[in-house]
Amino acid sequence: MGVQQNLKFDALVLGGGIAGLEAALNLAEQDFSVAVVEKDASIGGKMIRLSKVFPTLDCSSCITTPKMAAAAHHPKVTLLTYCELQSLERRGDELVALITQKPRYVDLEKCIGCRQCEYQCPVLVPDAEQGGLAARKAIYIPFSNAIPQKALIDPENCILCGRCEKVCPTQAVDFFQKVEDFTLTAATAVIATGFEMMPLEDKVQYGQGQIPDVITALQMERLLAPHGPYNRVLRPYDGKEPDSVAFIQCAGSRDQSMGVPYCSRVCCMYAIKQAMLLSGSLPLADLTVYYLDIRAFGKGYEQFFQNAQAMGVNFVKGKVAYVEPGEGGAVRLRYESQEAEGGVQVVEHDLVVLSLGLLPGWTPGASCALSTGADNFIKTVKPKLAPALTELSGVFVAGAASGPKDIVDSIVEAGAAAMEACRYLAARGFKAAG
Ligand SMILES: Cc1cc2nc3c(=O)[nH]c(=O)nc-3n(C[C@H](O)[C@H](O)[C@H](O)COP(=O)(O)OP(=O)(O)OC[C@H]3O[C@@H](n4cnc5c(N)ncnc54)[C@H](O)[C@@H]3O)c2cc1C
DSSP states (O other): OOOOOEEEOSEEEEOOSHHHHHHHHHHHHTTOOEEEEOSSSSSOTTGGGOSEETTTTEEHHHHHHHHHHHHHHOTTEEEEOSEEEEEEEEETTEEEEEEEEOOOSBOTTTOOOOOHHHHHOOOOEEOGGGTTSSEEOSEEOSSTTOSSOOOEEOTTTOOOOOHHHHHOTTOOBOTTOOOEEEEEEESEEEEOOOEEEOOGGGOGGGTTTOSTTEEEHHHHHHHHSTTOSSSSOOOTTTSOOOSEEEEEEEESSSBGGGTBOSOOSSHHHHHHHHHHHHHHHSTTSEEEEEESOOOOOSTTHHHHHHHHHHTTOEEEEEEEEEEEEOGGGOEEEEEEEOSTTOSEEEEEESEEEEEEOEEESOOOOTTBSOOBOTTSSBOOSBTTTBTTBOSSTTEEEOGGGGSOOOHHHHHHHHHHHHHHHHHHHHHTTOOOOO
């Protein structure tokens, strides 16, 4: 890929998750040219990595893939994947973004996604796309419905054996690719950089990722997904089907000591969803959710919660204080019960899922003229009447970039941000579709 000095678009969308794709498509349908800048090798954000979605239990990849494909095929949308934003500033009427294209070591134009390189690669490393529960090669396409369907090399693990280069039918492998910087100018921008989950290592009292059968909720999404690591739900310790699964709520949210005093908003609902899905795949297993409050705030969510109770999911009100390894791969929980029995209780489960807090996906540094609120998410200046407005004129925010949010709210906010961006462009003489 050559150096692109200056790309010019009507709008820049930072982040190719569901909020960014929705905002980009709304803008493109109004005939504005849009660049979607995504730091990962594929668009799709967290949603493409989920199993099914509450409250409808739609297959997540079945409803996300068409949106990804629509963005990829839209003549007004340009996808710039594997790109990092270095700085963003306003210069007169223009926003100027400095962006770094990270090297894939595979020529994007030449790669035909045939995976011959992947089949020949002798290196196996944990696959982050599968929560580290399966392996991938050192040259790989991130996942089966990734967009673009192009390979990349992980330089940390590549042993430079050259097998991929020899087998590639289009000579796409390029070990000499370098980091390239380019500038991108646009009149308006939508920030849709989403969230990350709190690292497991930060949870000292929950084993810091050292107990194999204490996993994150995103790992459980992969275990439940049709193309998951094992194609069924097995516990990582010994590959056995778990007889009892526990969910620990507020594992990092509403916790001053972790610097996350806020509620992460989606954890109650996704834990209920995962427990319901498990009751289908492990019909004989005991499923317990340890919670402080259940926040089922959205349309249809309370009914969803009640359905889970009717299906036999056990809800125990109590704060889990400590998690430690038990006998034969079991996990021991100490919790303070707020049920009738009260007091400190000790129980064992085969598999424990942590509903970790949600943190901002991206925090603008000093080189980006945007600021964050007390929660470190992108600051909005009119949270009631115009929730997409940021401090920087012409820059709007959508989805979990401004705070934890479910898919419905992310989509709604993406529409609002795109509408604000359209109005901003129209006021400056840019022409929308008639
Ligand atoms: C375990 C779990 C289960 C969930 N289940 C459900 C569910 O069933 N139903 C539901 O409604 N919600 C669910 N959610 C919430 C859902 O994932 C979010 O609502 C949704 O992903 C928000 O979309 P987004 O586009 O705002 O953010 P994201 O999905 O996080 O996408 C943000 C994108 O921006 C990119 N990015 C970040 N920083 C940069 C940067 N500096 N430059 C370029 N790109 C960048 C990221 O790589 C990513 O692709 C769940 C969440 C979790 C953790």
